[in-house]
Amino acid sequence: xxxxxxxxxxxxxxxxxxxxxxxVSRVLNDHPHIRPETRARVLASASALGYRMNNAARAxxxxxxxxxxxxxxxxxxxxxxxxxxALEAAARAAGRWITTAYADGAEADAVxxxxxxLLVQGVDGIAIVAPHTASLEQVERAEPAVxxxxxxxxxxxxxxxxxxxxxxxxxxxLGHRRIAVLSGPEAWSEATVRARGVASALAPPALNAAAxxxxxxxxxxxxxxxxxxxxxxxxxxxxxxxxxxxxxxALGVIAGLREAGVRVPADVSVTGFDDNPDAGFYLPALxxxxxxxxxxxxxxxxxxxxxxxxxxxxxxxxxxxSSSAAPAA
Numbered sequence: 001x002x003x004x005x006x007x008x009x010x011x012x013x014x015x016x017x018x019x020x021x022x023x024v025s026r027v028l029n030d031h032p033h034i035r036p037e038t039r040a041r042v043l044a045s046a047s048a049l050g051y052r053m054n055n056a057a058r059a060x061x062x063x064x065x066x067x068x069x070x071x072x073x074x075x076x077x078x079x080x081x082x083x084x085x086a087l088e089a090a091a092r093a094a095g096r097w098i099t100t101a102y103a104d105g106a107e108a109d110a111v112x113x114x115x116x117x118l119l120v121q122g123v124d125g126i127a128i129v130a131p132h133t134a135s136l137e138q139v140e141r142a143e144p145a146v147x148x149x150x151x152x153x154x155x156x157x158x159x160x161x162x163x164x165x166x167x168x169x170x171x172x173x174l175g176h177r178r179i180a181v182l183s184g185p186e187a188w189s190e191a192t193v194r195a196r197g198v199a200s201a202l203a204p205p206a207l208n209a210a211a212x213x214x215x216x217x218x219x220x221x222x223x224x225x226x227x228x229x230x231x232x233x234x235x236x237x238x239x240x241x242x243x244x245x246x247x248x249x250a251l252g253v254i255a256g257l258r259e260a261g262v263r264v265p266a267d268v269s270v271t272g273f274d275d276n277p278d279a280g281f282y283l284p285a286l287x288x289x290x291x292x293x294x295x296x297x298x299x300x301x302x303x304x305x306x307x308x309x310x311x312x313x314x315x316x317x318x319x320x321x322s323s324s325a326a327p328a329a
């Protein structure tokens with residue numbers, strides 16, 4: 001075993017930099033009225049000595065732990081996992097760290113307990129990833145003492161709705177008039193928002209949403225639904241395209257269609273949502289909607305930190321690949 005290294009404190013940093021401990025404290029706590037050369041000298045000394053900030057001690061003097069809390073559910077799924085990673089990167093860029101509490105999003109009490117756990121740690125704000133509508137509403141009603149945002153809430157929700165409409169507009173532009181819609185779980189706010197965008201784009205009377213269904217975001221659920229969609233495709237007046245709420249669900253749909261002998265896109269086109277890293281390698285490669293997840297995370301962190309003009313995410317964009325084509329004559 002190696003011997004423990006003596007802890008370096010502000011006194012050692014002050015002596016090394018030739019300044020007072022008060023000056024070191026002001027530099028490390030981002031006080032605005034410090035000369036740049038003094039700040040640079042203190043930070044260089046802290047780095048050279050291996051100084052580590054004690055967040056608990058810092059909170060006593062600044063009323064902040066510089067920690068952002070994240071409540072996450074269903075983190076094994078691509079969307080929530082990618083959202084947590086994006087929040088971590090955005091927080092780090094803002095000089096903060098995240099601490100995550102996992103909860104079953106379908107259980108409002110579990111989500112409330114996760115929020116309370118984070119509040120006890122003194123977090124400066126809380127972001128909620130993959131919220132179930134009822135749980136999020138309960139947390140908001142509790143009015144926690146720190147700022148609270150949903151990763152895909154507010155303007156982010158509208159960008160998701162617009163993205164879902166992009167997929168429908170693309171299929172309509174190819175000539176499809178009978179479009180099946182496979183949505184995510186109704187309890188999820190993201191599924192509700194994406195369904196709203198689809199509904200807005202399906203408004204013209206010439207369009208007919210055929211064989212609708214709901215999945216649980218997973219490829220397995222998509223495969224089961226795919227077999228049902230295959231039967232609908234073969235029926236008179238059946239769908240010529242399927243708009244799916246997320247990429248893994250679309251992957252399963254394509255597999256289910258293939259198993260039933262229905263070809264994509266020769267017999268039916270398929271679109272997804274999220275543009276996960278594997279979407280371009282599906283067979284066929286998946287036409288999908290890409291969100292600016294990094295931008296949404298920056299907006300979220302800025303709102304939690306009270307930035308006067310928060311970052312704005314780019315609009316959703318359509319990524320066209322080979323799973324969509326004009327309907328067969």
